[in-house]
Amino acid sequence: MRLLNNDLSSHEEEQTRGDAASSIECYMKEHGVTKEEAHTKIRNIIQNYWKDLNEENFKVDVAIVPRVLLVPIINLARVAEFLYIDEDAYTFSKNNLKDVISAMVIDPII
Template identity: 60%
Template structure:
């Protein structure tokens, strides 16, 4: 399970997305900040874990058998049922949110709050996209309508 999580968070490209999202943030994107992210701090690991597990929970029924997921790994390692595995993934996600909040509230000199908040926002996006379904892979559902409402037909006060 541990090996799957290590590979799964990397293959989800979350680390890359989190890091490249900083490039347009101006002066706060210093060498020290990029050196810090290269150490894989807890907030990055927790955020990536949330994205990976939410994706697995949303796509498990759709792609069963195509590739390994955290659900199948947990079931195989611990002899658990699908429901028990899903419940455990939700507990891990909840604990990752606690880690993220703790890391955000910890005072730091090297990392500007804007960088930490960017990772929190990416985790929120993952929660939104994978809440009820895989809205990323099947974007013709609710995600398409929501993006249209925001970008094409915005409500202007």
């Protein structure tokens, strides 16, 4: 899921650098669609992944897999979603990501 979010936010930048093909490029070539259609389809795939993840999270038998193991995995997916939701905040740190992390970790609202 993280890779799909990354491709949505940094597809054009990666193509100008000559990086490997992204999921957007692959989907466009495989299905013969425009970039906008590929973006829409990838967003739908991500939404479906979230639905599946949340649904399966509630189905898990905590006697078999304790919550203490599941919560960090789900939180990691949430962080990845946050980092790539509108832009590639991980690669390009000229945004306010540092301020957001500081507000959440160092000066949280209690």
